Amino acid sequence: MATLTIRLPDDKHLRLKKLAESQGLSINKLIEELLAIALVEFDTHTRFKLLVAKGDQKAGLKLLDKLDALSE
Numbered sequence: 001m002a003t004l005t006i007r008l009p010d011d012k013h014l015r016l017k018k019l020a021e022s023q024g025l026s027i028n029k030l031i032e033e034l035l036a037i038a039l040v041e042f043d044t045h046t047r048f049k050l051l052v053a054k055g056d057q058k059a060g061l062k063l064l065d066k067l068d069a070l071s072e
Helices: 011-021 027-054 057-070
Strands: none
Touching: 011 027, 027 057
């Protein structure tokens, strides 16, 4: 497992801490979950672009539906 150190302004750190507490999570777990969401969105976008390049419109629209479902 890798370790990542980030620098945040104090006010953002406090807000993240409050958000994590409201979710019953540690800041570390909250960041891990937020990063997982960002990576899923990135992977979906990348796969969509590949399908568009192949011209597979039906599969591309199916991926867009999945992305829409994630943002609800």
